[in-house]
Amino acid sequence: MELRQQFFVTLAQLFNNKTILPTPYTDELDEEKLYRSGIYHQVIPLIYHFQQPLKQKFPSISDNFWARTRLFTLSNSIFLIAVEKTLLELDDAFQQHKIAYRLFKGPVLAYHSYQFPYFRTFGDIDIIIKPADLPQTHRILQDLGFELCNDLYSNFPDHIIQKYAFARHYQRRQKPQLALDVHLNLSGGLHPFQFDITEFWAHSAPITIDNHTYETFEPVYQALIALYHAFKHYFFKLIWFFDLWALLKTPDFDYDRFESLIRHFKLQNMWQLFNQFSTQLFNSDQTLYRPWYYRLPRSKNWLSLDHILSGILPLSPSKARLILPLFYLPDFSSKGRYLWRQLLPPREVIRDFYLNLHLQPTLWNYLRLRHKAIAELFNDQ
Numbered sequence: 001m002e003l004r005q006q007f008f009v010t011l012a013q014l015f016n017n018k019t020i021l022p023t024p025y026t027d028e029l030d031e032e033k034l035y036r037s038g039i040y041h042q043v044i045p046l047i048y049h050f051q052q053p054l055k056q057k058f059p060s061i062s063d064n065f066w067a068r069t070r071l072f073t074l075s076n077s078i079f080l081i082a083v084e085k086t087l088l089e090l091d092d093a094f095q096q097h098k099i100a101y102r103l104f105k106g107p108v109l110a111y112h113s114y115q116f117p118y119f120r121t122f123g124d125i126d127i128i129i130k131p132a133d134l135p136q137t138h139r140i141l142q143d144l145g146f147e148l149c150n151d152l153y154s155n156f157p158d159h160i161i162q163k164y165a166f167a168r169h170y171q172r173r174q175k176p177q178l179a180l181d182v183h184l185n186l187s188g189g190l191h192p193f194q195f196d197i198t199e200f201w202a203h204s205a206p207i208t209i210d211n212h213t214y215e216t217f218e219p220v221y222q223a224l225i226a227l228y229h230a231f232k233h234y235f236f237k238l239i240w241f242f243d244l245w246a247l248l249k250t251p252d253f254d255y256d257r258f259e260s261l262i263r264h265f266k267l268q269n270m271w272q273l274f275n276q277f278s279t280q281l282f283n284s285d286q287t288l289y290r291p292w293y294y295r296l297p298r299s300k301n302w303l304s305l306d307h308i309l310s311g312i313l314p315l316s317p318s319k320a321r322l323i324l325p326l327f328y329l330p331d332f333s334s335k336g337r338y339l340w341r342q343l344l345p346p347r348e349v350i351r352d353f354y355l356n357l358h359l360q361p362t363l364w365n366y367l368r369l370r371h372k373a374i375a376e377l378f379n380d381q
Helices: 003-015 031-040 044-049 051-057 063-096 106-113 131-143 158-164 197-202 219-232 238-248 255-264 268-282 290-295 305-310 317-327 332-343 363-379
Strands: 101-104 124-129 146-148 168-172 178-183 204-209 212-217
Touching (some): 003 044, 003 238, 003 268, 003 305, 031 044, 063 124, 063 212, 106 238, 131 146, 131 158, 197 204, 219 255, 255 268, 317 332
Parallel strands (some): 124 178
Antiparallel strands (some): 146 168, 168 178
16 A cells, blocks of 8 residues: 555544554655645545644655645635525525425535534535426526536436436536535436435434524435445545544434445445445444345455545546446346446437437437447447
8 A cells, every 4th residue: 555545544543533553654755646635535624633643653744735734724614604604595595485405415514523514625515405496496596696507417408307306516606606516316317326315305304504504314314325425436535434434423323223224225235335445444344234245246356445545446437437336236137227227318318419409319319329429438448
């Protein structure tokens, strides 16, 4: 394991209150790469918080590096003030128009699960709404200065967004500049796993942010979201490990109920793989039901802790999106359905038909576009 990767393993063990060995690493680190990796893994404020034991363990790191982590941490604290102001504006607008919504992910984790909210960096605000409220939500966000981003789904009409539960991404250009993702479900209609979102809505819970109460989901459901989000992105950022561990360590977390929900949603393979990496990363292991062990495929050739810490996927992103979920899906039927959705999705979700008004969604055009997409996928390096 490279020294930079060992640095992040040490950080993870400090985060998990583990005693680290006193022997220091005297070799020099590439501080620029270390800092960029800290940005990528979203752990700079945690690095700054644990600077004293990290200084002892890695004495070659210069004062300039620690000064940069301090400035970043201060900037993240200021960013949280902007988030708090924006959340209040959003809540006032949604309450006025009687639109039900729930906060989740970044801000909720920061204020619920971490000792100090500035420990948890995040780049956007995530909310979930009912599909019928999408047009009104769009108008509210426009009034608040948010613009619809030019992403994959920006050209799709509302009824397609609603039917397949695609997220919509917004950006506010004026200060404070913020991104906001509007979700209709926790997994889109083409994703490997389909959650019953009504169960999540039925288990809502309040959260207090800057003396104002918002609605999110109960901690066990937040943990399910954190686990699925980490899976969806191949566990490739340390902060997603920290998120779930922070939730598991919160007082009164119902661990038995969490594992029951994992079985209910058939996320056993996903949870097992998370534990496999956590054992190495945190030098700790959560209790697992032993009958799950035989279900986990061998994944060391595709994913490893070294891959995760380096931030380099073992496959190109497009191939990873297609292939890696097959390691988590529980049976052959779910694998087959997933591959079918990915390789031959419905005609109504093909973006080219919305971008080119002269391209009719005929079967011939559909097959021609899918042949091109599949050929590009398998030629992708």
